[in-house]
Amino acid sequence: MKSMSVRDFQLDTACPDTRLLVEHVTSKWGVLVLLTLDDQTMRWSELKRAIVGVSEKMLIQTLQTLEADGLVRRDAHPVVPPHVEYSLTNDGREAAALLAPLVFWAQQHVSATPA
Amino acid sequence: MKSMSVRDFQLDTACPDTRLLVEHVTSKWGVLVLLTLDDQTMRWSELKRAIVGVSEKMLIQTLQTLEADGLVRRDAHPVVPPHVEYSLTNDGREAAALLAPLVFWAQQHVSATPA
Numbered sequence: 154m155k156s157m158s159v160r161d162f163q164l165d166t167a168c169p170d171t172r173l174l175v176e177h178v179t180s181k182w183g184v185l186v187l188l189t190l191d192d193q194t195m196r197w198s199e200l201k202r203a204i205v206g207v208s209e210k211m212l213i214q215t216l217q218t219l220e221a222d223g224l225v226r227r228d229a230h231p232v233v234p235p236h237v238e239y240s241l242t243n244d245g246r247e248a249a250a251l252l253a254p255l256v257f258w259a260q261q262h263v264s265a266t267p268a
Numbered sequence: 269m270k271s272m273s274v275r276d277f278q279l280d281t282a283c284p285d286t287r288l289l290v291e292h293v294t295s296k297w298g299v300l301v302l303l304t305l306d307d308q309t310m311r312w313s314e315l316k317r318a319i320v321g322v323s324e325k326m327l328i329q330t331l332q333t334l335e336a337d338g339l340v341r342r343d344a345h346p347v348v349p350p351h352v353e354y355s356l357t358n359d360g361r362e363a364a365a366l367l368a369p370l371v372f373w374a375q376q377h378v379s380a381t382p383a
Contacts, residue, residue, distance in 0.1 A: 162372040166300050167320040174374040179294030185281050205282040223377075244377060251373055255366045257277040259289040262338075262359060 177222055178248050182207055182215040187241065188256065190225065191249040194240040224248055292337055293363050297322055297330040302356065303371065305340065306364040309355040339363055 165171065177183050185204045189195070195203065201212055216239060219225040224245035230236040241249060280286065292298050300319045304310070310318065316327055331354060334340040339360035345351040356364060 162368045164303060164368065164371055165375065166303055166371070168375065168378070170378040171371065171375045172296065172300075174378055175294075175299060175371055176296055178370070178374065179290075179299070181287065181291055184290060184294070185287075188279060188281055247373060247377075248370075251370045253277050253279065255293070255363075255370065256279055256281065256286065256290055258362060258366055259293065260280060260283065260286045262362075263283070263285040263289055 174222060177218050178224070178252065180215065180218075182211050183219060184252055184256065186212075186215050186219060187224065187245060187249040187252055190239060190241045191246065191253075194228075194238050197237055197239065200239060219245065289337060292333050293339070293367065295330065295333075297326050298334060299367055299371065301327075301330050301334060302339065302360060302364040302367055305354060305356045306361065306368075309343075309353050312352055312354065315354060334360065 178187065182204070185207070186200070189200060189203050197212075197216075200216075201207065201209070204212065207215075216225055216227070220227050222244075224242055226240050226242050226245075228238045228240070230238070293302065297319070300322070301315070304315060304318050312327075312331075315331075316322065316324070319327065322330075331340055331342070335342050337359075339357055341355050341357050341360075343353045343355070345353070
């Protein structure tokens with residue numbers, strides 16, 4: 154597969170809305186939430202455990218931001234105690250599929266670079 | 269082209285070094301520096317003009333971080349007045365090629381979403 158160069162895309166890197174969405178998707182915790190939720194539905198406590206190092210505050214904030222962007226779906230089941238599940242929307246899965254090669258590249262790059 | 273799912277990668281999303289490199293590459297200004305320098309060498313003042321809204325401080329800091337990561341090359345020509353040029357290394361071009369589809373996706377997503 155030949156990778157595309159930046160010139161193959163019509164990118165408007167000055168567009169504020171595009172910048173903001175890129176910031177949400179590529180934020181430290183945004184990346185990890187999207188990759189962790191790919192292909193699975195998780196409860197809040199499972200997500201919290203799976204994403205090593207995230208604080209409650211940052212996880213709540215990141216989930217709310219990604220939900221507002223239409224990338225994460227929040228399902229609250231009306232039971233006692235409350236049962237809330239998170240999953241990716243179709244758009245969220247698209248974002249995760251684009252992020253994964255980037256994180257994989259970083260992983261390879263880090264292990265190839267002398268500390 | 270079939271896109272790969274997250275599960276096709278062996279991702280260790282807990283690795284601090286990988287997280288840090290992903291943060292640098294996907295930082296607000298990091299994304300824009302990498303995409304702007306793709307395929308071209310630019311002087312500092314040209315970069316500053318091309319990246320709408322970046323402050324001197326953030327541009328300097330971003331270039332230093334990406335240079336330390338081995339993604340940006342800084343060439344200082346010993347002339348008067350000083351002539352400093354920035355370009356991407358091979359690794360930097362790899363990162364830019366992975367970022368471009370993500371930014372393109374964000375652009376499409378933003379224009380498809382009602383404000």
